[in-house]
Amino acid sequence: MLKTRLNLAVIAVFLAVSSVSAAAPASQKNDLPKPDFAGFEAKDMPYDKGEAVLLTWPAGAADVPGALYQVYAAGADGVWVKADEFPADSRFAADFDLPFWAWKHDSTLHAMQVELPSFFKDFKTGQEYGFKLKYVNGKTSAESAEVKAVAAANMFNLARLNNLVLLVVTIIVFFWTVSHAKRKGLFIRRIAGLDAIDEAIGRATEMGRPIFYSTGIGGMSAIPTIASTSILSEVARKVASYDTQLKVPHFDPIVMTVSKEIVKQAYTEAERPDSYRDDINFFVSQDQFSYAASVDGMIHREKPAACFFIGHFMAESLLLAEVGATTGAIQIAGTEQESQLPFFFTSCDYTLIGEELYAAGAYLSKEPMLLSTLKVQDFGKAFVMFAVGAGSLLLLAGTWFNWQPLLKVVGHIFKAY
C-alpha cells in the first residue's frame, strides 16, 4: 500500500515537474517583448499638400532584428489595405529628411509617412482614414487598436523657412539698393556683347537689310524671356530711330503679344510711331523644330544683316545660329542654357553668358530700378561665395573635431526642401 502510494507520489511529482518544464518554454516564448502600442498615433503629415498621414509610436525593446511592423490603412468602406512592411529596427523620427527647426529628430520614436493616394484611388483630402499596426516576430504577434486621421493641406511649409528668410533679406536689400541707385547711381562693368548692339544695327542700316530678333522658345514666365524682351525694347528703339527693318519671329503667342506692346512702345519713345507695323512681331509655330526650320528658311532667303538670338534656347540654338552665320550676318546671342552656350560661341560673334543676359536690360537702359536689381544679384553672389567658403570650413571643422550638431545645422541651413 505504502509502496503504491509512493509510486503514485513519484509519478505525480514527475508529471508536475514535466508539466512545469514543458510550460516553461511556452511562457518564455510569450514573454518575448511586445511593442508599446499605447502611444500609437496618426495625424496629418505636416508641411504637405494634404495627401499624407504621419504615424508615430514609441520604439522599445521589441524592435529586434528579425521582427517586422506591418501598417494597414482603411478608407470609409472599412477594407484594410496593407500599406507597408518594414524591419522593426528601422523608420525612426530621426531619419526624416526635414530640417531641425521644423522637426524633432527623435530616435526613440518610430515615424512613418503614408501617402494615401498610392493606396486609395478615390482618395480625397479631408476624408477620414483608419490605421493599425501589426507587430510580427516569429510566432509572436501583436496588433494595435485602430486610430483615425484626416490628411489636410498645410498652408505653410516650415521646412522652407530658410527659403523665406533669404527672400525677405533679398527684398530688403533690393529696396536699399533702389534708394542707393537713385541717390548716387551704380557702376556697371563693360559687357562686350551689349556694346555690339549698336554696331549690328548700324551695319543693318548701312546694308539696307533686315534685323532678325528671336526671343527663343521660352514662355513669358521664363526669366530669360523677360530679359530678352527688355533687350528687344532697346533694339527696337534704336531700329526705329535708324529707320531699319526689324523682324521678330515668335514661338509663343503670349510672348508675341507682350513683344508687340514693347516694340510699339519703343517706336513711340523713339518718336517714330508712323514706322511701326503690326507685322514686325509674327507667330511662326509652337513646335520647336518647325519653328527652327521656318526661321532658318526666312534667314536664308532674306539674308539679314544682323541676327539676335536672345532668350531661352534648346536644341534649335545651333540650327538657327549656323544658318545665320552662313548668311554672313553679325550675330549676337544670349541664353541661360549652359548646354547651348557652346553652340552660340562657335557660330555667333558675341555671346551673352547666363547672368550677362539678365544684366542687359539694366546695362542698356541705365534705369536706377534695373541697375539696383543688378546690385542685388551681385549681393546674392557675394552671399553665395561667402556661404560656400564658410560652409566648407565649418563642415571640415565639424568633421575634424567630431561636432555632429554643427554638421547637422550647417547641412540643414543650406539645403533646399
Added chain:
Amino acid sequence: MSETMLIFGGWVAAGLTIFLFSFLYKDNPFFKVTEHLYLGAGMGWVFQTVLFQTWKPKVWEPLQAGDWTVLIPTVLGLSLVTQFFPRISWISRYGFTFIMGYGSGLVIPLTISTDLLKQIGGTIAPFMVSEISRANIGSLINGSIVAIGFICVLFYFFFSVEHKGVVKKASNIGIYFLMLYFGAAFGNTVMGRFSLLYGRFDDLYKYSAPKYFYATHVILAALVIYFVVDHFRKKKPEIEEEAA
C-alpha cells in the same frame, strides 16, 4: 497597317528626310515644301495636344462634372484672345497680369531654392564626411577644386565691380573653368546630335531596300538630277546676258 501603306510611309519618310537634308547644298523648292509641311504638321500637332490634353480634361470634363471654378482660369485665358480686337484689347491685360504674377510667384521661390540653396548645398556637400582619412582625401581635394572654381566663376559675373586687381585674376580663372565646362558640354551634345543623325541614316538605309522599291536611291537620284538641270537652266540666261 497594309503593305501598300507601309511602302507609301517609307517613301514619304525617306523623301522628307532627303528634302530637309538638301538644304545643306542650297535652298530649293523641295526644302520649301517640306519646311511648310513640317510647320503645318507641327501646328496641327500642338493644336490637337492642347485640345485633347488641356481643354478636354481641364475645362470640358470638369464643367460637365459641375465644377464651375474652372471658368475663372478659362475666362482669364480667353481674355488673351481679345488682343485681336483693338477696341476691347484692354481686357487681355487682366490675363497677362495674372500670368506674369503667377509666373513670378512660382519662379522667385524656386530660383532661391535652386540657384542659392541647392547650389551652396551641392558645393559644400563633399566636405560633409564622417572623418578625414586617406580614403576620402581625394574627394575632399576634388570638392575644394569645385568650390574654388565656383567662387572664381562667380567673380566673372560680378557686374557692379570693376574687374581689376584680384577680382580680374579670379574672374580670369573663372573663365578657364567656364571654358572647360563648355567644351565638355559641347562634346556631349555633339555626340547626342550624331546619334540622331545615325537614326536618320539608319531609316534611309532601311528605305533603300527592295521591299520599299529603293525609295532612298530613287529620291536621291531624282533630286541630284533636279539640281543638275536647275544649275544649267539658271546658268543659261546669265551667259545670254553677258553676250548681250
